[in-house]
Amino acid sequence: MARKAPSKARKSPLPPFLSNPFVLALAAVAAVFAVALGVATLTGGGSGGGSGGRAGGDAAKPAPVQQAAQPAVQPPPVPTAKVEPPAAPSSAAPSSAVAQPETDAPGNAVAEKPAQVESRPAATVVAMLPPPVAPAQPPQVQAPPGNAALWRKNALPAEVPQGKPMIAIVIDDMGLDRKRSTRMAGLRGPLTLSWLPYARDLPVQARAARANGHELMLHMPMEPSVKADPGPNALLVSLDRGEIVKRARAALDSFDGYVGVNNHMGSRFTADRQALAPVLAELHRRGLLWLDSRTTPNSAGIGLAREMKMPWVGRDIFLDNQETVAAVKAQLAKTEQVAKRQGYAVAIGHPHDATIDALASWLPEVQKRGFVLVPVSAVVRTHHAGG
Structure with a gap:
């Protein structure tokens, strides 16, 4: 309970x-x-x-x-x-x-970096470009100024009376035929003797001619337009620029004391502006004059010399296309006519017997007829002094 x-x-x-x-x-x-x-x-x-x-x-x-x-x-x-x-x-x-x-690149720090990277290469490339008005060629072809030019230094002294026409007689192909070259060098001058660079004992021959009162030139072998041999180490249009300059320099170094260069043959080579240009540039760089033998009417030599502002002159008359005394004397008479007309004349001949004989009788009389016989440098100095 x-x-x-x-x-x-x-x-x-x-x-x-x-x-x-x-x-x-x-x-x-x-x-x-x-x-x-x-x-x-x-x-x-x-x-x-x-x-x-x-x-x-x-x-x-x-x-x-x-x-x-x-x-x-x-x-x-x-x-x-x-x-x-x-x-x-x-x-x-x-x-x-x-x-x-x-x-919105300015407000974004990350976006500014690509913009700077893109601008820097452009500024660098422009800074590495060469100046537009500073080509490499003019300093290489600039001749020494005034009397420092080699052609003036080696020129034969000559007095040129004012108002009298001048005649310069140039003899090519000197040095190969020793006998005839010696006869030519023994004539009354002044003459201008142009020597082939591959002649034997060239310095000795040239010094003897200079001591006899003649002016010296170098006769540069160049390619002709016909089948003919201009000689060893001639300047050919098929050569590259480097080889042309190399051969030209070797010829120029064969002797000394000369005022300039004229072409031996060369109707094809002198007509090729691109091939001839480095040769004249080398002459101008050394302070030498250019005598265009005018073996072709298409020669670019005088035009190039004018452009380079170097000393030059052109041949007016060939004396001995026909190797007879009468033919040579006829050409000498034409030379006088050219001299009267333009104030000077340049005639080219060779050490042939007919040429030697014709000159032997003409030289003593030329001054009596009112002409002045001068070396080629006097013509250049008076009429075509470009450097």
């Missing part, structure tokens, strides 16, 4: 409203709402949590923009932006970041 009393106490009845099912349902809903409200409060709460969620979403957007902006400085910029998240707001940001270096 004593054990039943406690069980009666446990079975004490609940208040009537708690036993109502509707009230129990409302309590359950309130409990769920309270739990939800507590969770919302912990994460930011209520309506403020909603705005915080949007702010967090906006704050997260710069991450894709920054990731897309970094590849923009690396080639290529576009593929990296395409791999980024597919969300529309994120894909729009990389496209604006890629376009910014073109439209």
Whole structure:
């Protein structure tokens, strides 16, 4: 009996409203709402949590923009932006970041670097270009000024009375035929004797002629347009520029004391402007004059000499196309006519017997007829002194 009393106490009845099912349902809903409200409060709460969620979403957007902006400085910029998240707001940001270096480079430090890299090579290339008005050729062909020019230094002194026509007699092919060359050099002068560079004992022969009162020239072998042999190491149009200059320099170094150069044969070579130009440039560089033998009417020699402003003169008469004394004397008479007309004349002959004999009788009489016999340098100095 004593054990039943406690069980009666446990079975004490609940208040009537708690036993109502509707009230129990409302309590359950309130409990769920309270739990939800507590969770919302912990994460930011209520309506403020909603705005915080949007702010967090906006704050997260710069991450894709920054990731897309970094590849923009690396080639290529576009593929990296395409791999980024597919969300529309994120894909729009990389496209604006890629376009910014073109439209707003001053506000973007990264965009200024490519602009500087592009400008530096252009400035470097311009700085390395040679000056437009400083070609290499003029210093190489500039002759020494005034009396320092070699042709003036080696010129035979000559007095030219004012108003008297001058005649210069040039004898080519000197040195090969020693006997006839010696006879020619023994004539009364002054004559201008032009020596082939491959003659034997050339320095000895030339010095003896100079001591006898004659002026010296070098007779440069050049390619003819006909089948004829101009001699060893002649200048040919088929040679490259380097070989032409090499052969010309070898000939120029064969002896010294001469005033200039005229062409031996050379009807083909002198007509080739490109082949002849480096030869005249070398003459001008050394301070020598150019006598164009005019073996062809197409010679570029005088035109080039004028352009280079170097001393030059051209042949007027050939004396001995016919090797007879009468023919040579007839050509000497034509030489006098040219001298009267233009104030000077340059005649070219060769050490032939007929030429030597004709000159031997003509030379003592020419001055009596009012002409002045001069070396070729006097004609150049008076009429065509270009350097």
